[in-house]
Amino acid sequence: MTDLETRAAVTVGAKGGRRSPFGRGAATARRFAPERRRNWMLTVLLWLCVLYFILPLWWLLVSSTKDNSALFSTFGLWFGGELSLWENLQTLFTIRGGIFTRWLLNTVLYAGVSAVGATLLAAAAGYAFAKYRFPGSAALFSIILGAIMIPLTALALPTYLLFSRAGLTDTPWAIIIPSLVSPFGVYLMRVYAADAVPDSMIEAARVDGAGEFRIFWQVGLRLLGPGLVTVFLFSLVATWNNYFLPLIMLNSSDLYPITVGLAQLQSAASAGGGSQALFSTVITGSFVSILPLVIAFLFLQRYWQSGLATGGVKG
Amino acid sequence: MSHAPALDDERPTAAAPQKRRVSANQRKLNRAAYLFITPFFVIFVAMLIVPLGYAGYLSLFESRLIGGETFAGFANYVRALQDPDFLASIGRMALFFVVQVPIMLGLALFFALALDSGRARGSKGARLLIFMPYAVPAVVATLMWGYLYGPDFGPIAQIARSVGFGTPDFLSPENILGSMMNIVTWEFVGYNMIILYAALRAIPSELYEAAEIDGAGQFRTAWSVKIPAIRSAILLTVIFSIIGTFQLFNEPSLLNTIAPDAITNSFTPNYYAYNLAFINQELNYAAAIAFLLGLVIAIVSYVVQLNEQRRARKERSGA
Numbered sequence: 244m245t246d247l248e249t250r251a252a253v254t255v256g257a258k259g260g261r262r263s264p265f266g267r268g269a270a271t272a273r274r275f276a277p278e279r280r281r282n283w284m285l286t287v288l289l290w291l292c293v294l295y296f297i298l299p300l301w302w303l304l305v306s307s308t309k310d311n312s313a314l315f316s317t318f319g320l321w322f323g324g325e326l327s328l329w330e331n332l333q334t335l336f337t338i339r340g341g342i343f344t345r346w347l348l349n350t351v352l353y354a355g356v357s358a359v360g361a362t363l364l365a366a367a368a369g370y371a372f373a374k375y376r377f378p379g380s381a382a383l384f385s386i387i388l389g390a391i392m393i394p395l396t397a398l399a400l401p402t403y404l405l406f407s408r409a410g411l412t413d414t415p416w417a418i419i420i421p422s423l424v425s426p427f428g429v430y431l432m433r434v435y436a437a438d439a440v441p442d443s444m445i446e447a448a449r450v451d452g453a454g455e456f457r458i459f460w461q462v463g464l465r466l467l468g469p470g471l472v473t474v475f476l477f478s479l480v481a482t483w484n485n486y487f488l489p490l491i492m493l494n495s496s497d498l499y500p501i502t503v504g505l506a507q508l509q510s511a512a513s514a515g516g517g518s519q520a521l522f523s524t525v526i527t528g529s530f531v532s533i534l535p536l537v538i539a540f541l542f543l544q545r546y547w548q549s550g551l552a553t554g555g556v557k558g
Numbered sequence: 559m560s561h562a563p564a565l566d567d568e569r570p571t572a573a574a575p576q577k578r579r580v581s582a583n584q585r586k587l588n589r590a591a592y593l594f595i596t597p598f599f600v601i602f603v604a605m606l607i608v609p610l611g612y613a614g615y616l617s618l619f620e621s622r623l624i625g626g627e628t629f630a631g632f633a634n635y636v637r638a639l640q641d642p643d644f645l646a647s648i649g650r651m652a653l654f655f656v657v658q659v660p661i662m663l664g665l666a667l668f669f670a671l672a673l674d675s676g677r678a679r680g681s682k683g684a685r686l687l688i689f690m691p692y693a694v695p696a697v698v699a700t701l702m703w704g705y706l707y708g709p710d711f712g713p714i715a716q717i718a719r720s721v722g723f724g725t726p727d728f729l730s731p732e733n734i735l736g737s738m739m740n741i742v743t744w745e746f747v748g749y750n751m752i753i754l755y756a757a758l759r760a761i762p763s764e765l766y767e768a769a770e771i772d773g774a775g776q777f778r779t780a781w782s783v784k785i786p787a788i789r790s791a792i793l794l795t796v797i798f799s800i801i802g803t804f805q806l807f808n809e810p811s812l813l814n815t816i817a818p819d820a821i822t823n824s825f826t827p828n829y830y831a832y833n834l835a836f837i838n839q840e841l842n843y844a845a846a847i848a849f850l851l852g853l854v855i856a857i858v859s860y861v862v863q864l865n866e867q868r869r870a871r872k873e874r875s876g877a
Binding site: 280281282283285286288289290292293295296297299300302303306314315318319320364365367368370371372375377378380383387390392393398400401402404405420421423424426429455456459480483484486487490491501502503505506509510513514522525526529532533536537539540541544 | 587591592594595599604608609613669675688692695702703710712744797801807808816832836
């Protein structure tokens with residue numbers, strides 16, 4: 244909301260703008276009451292486009308309620324046959340001794356630990372770059388900016404070799420440690436901290452005798468809220484959705500995250516002509532696996548939208 | 559990047575002893591700053607710099623059946639630059655970049671402008687729904703589109719058949735690149751839209767109120783006021799798209815199971831490097847491919863940035 248407010252504030256001072264006798268109120272009202280100039284053609288066009296983004300997910304939802312034969316015999320975008328969502332879920336969670344639950348928990352563990360760690364590391368570094376001037380800060384920061392461009396997948400191969408020498412492949416650490424680095428997160432936190440943490444507050448805390456670490460922990464982190472949520476969510480998505488790294492690092496299917504597990508189920512489904520029952524399991528599994536992130540984004544939208552705003556604007 | 563508001567404690571003071579105390583204070587602050595960045599940098603060096611160096615080192619060796627690893631100089635790079643499979647995969651990604659990225663970013667920009675104009679009903683809901691695919695893992699997105707494309711129970715084929723168009727073959731060798739472009743577009747339009755939308759919200763409204771008074775319509779305002787104002791955000795989305803395109807892996811590797819004829823093992827450079835390393839056991843050559851791929855990404859990003867800077871300079875001097 245802050246950008247709306249600054250925009251309204253700027254309008255008041257604008258020279259040559261429509262001078263309204265009502266000052267700020269009227270200028271703000273124009274921004275907040277655009278209904279009068281709604282354009283139905285734009286509305287129709289926009290919502291037609293929304294269909295493109297939402298229909299595949301709708302298909303996924305509909306298909307996860309069908310059994311395998313209904314999948315082949317009924318129209319894909321509408322319910323048909325018997326409602327077998329419950330049976331599909333039962334199959335999904337009991338297949339191969341309930342391994343799907345295991346995959347889900349692995350994903351939650353990897354993504355959760357990585358995201359918390361990456362956020363804290365990025366917050367500390369970004370805060371330091373924004374609020375301290377120290378020798379070498381400019382050079383170090385440009386190294387981080389350059390690193391945003393390093394194709395991470397190109398690094399996966401040497402990382403795998405290094406990890407296998409250290410005996411870390413096929414352990415959760417092989418997924419978590421590489422996911423802790425988020426150069427873009429540091430950049431975002433720096434831009435965010437520069438605005439969100441006033442120097443005067445840090446000064447005041449210093450005068451009160453607080454140490455630097457305590458200031459960061461108690462003053463800084465509290466003010467960085469939306470920025471933290473943004474970096475957390477995007478690190479969470481990055482690890483949650485990662486397929487390449489776990490694919491090369493992990494051998495035992497007990498350690499698989501959901502992405503690698505689903506891919507394995509899928510290749511079993513399309514390879515084995517006789518085991519076609521797996522299709523509905525793969526589809527139901529796909530549907531279940533996207534629910535947590537969709538819900539997280541829905542509930543936290545206020546935070547990530549304002550956090551991203553900072554990053555995109557100053558980029 | 560020069561606007562870093564640092565805590566400058568070195569206010570000019572007359573007394574000499576006080577000055578020394580201030581610089582001791584500054585030392586303390588420096589120490590704190592280094593402590594704050596150390597945890598990040600330890601992992602940064604271990605997980606980015608060291609593997610990068612190691613890949614470079616590996617790429618200079620060759621492993622032979624007899625004699626083990628021997629130094630090969632740039633032989634792997636020479637081989638890669640003459641490898642038709644590698645060159646074809648780079649060409650394929652260049653085509654992908656030239657066709658898919660403008661479509662994706664054009665759509666993202668259109669949605670961002672439409673939402674920002676406030677003229678469409680329910681734009682808040684539309685924004686969220688367009689963004690939703692970003693939360694879907696690429697693995698799930700590819701599996702799902704694979705089924706949607708499928709000739710048996712894919713709804714697209716069902717509709718096409720019922721209208722009498724026959725069954726479209728999205729997974730044939732000729733069409734698979736286009737099908738993949740569609741999957742990537744579906745996944746990332748929303749993400750780019752949010753970045754651009756956020757940038758649009760931050761434009762001071764005096765900029766387009768002036769244009770409105772001059773009688774400029776919505777399209778004119780968008781074209782000559784709003785788009786120039788969010789240039790740096792557009793550049794950011796272009797750079798991210800370059801990086802994303804050239805390292806495509808998930809989509810080809812999953813489509814390979816349903817369309818093995820269309821996806822060769824060198825369909826994208828990254829998929830090729832993976833197959834070389836883990837199927838063919840040619841680690842050194844794979845490292846060279848990965849390194850070259852990074853180089854291609856760096857060069858393309860650099861050229862795009864340079865171009866943009868030159869254009870901005872020209873416009874400023876022309877104005």
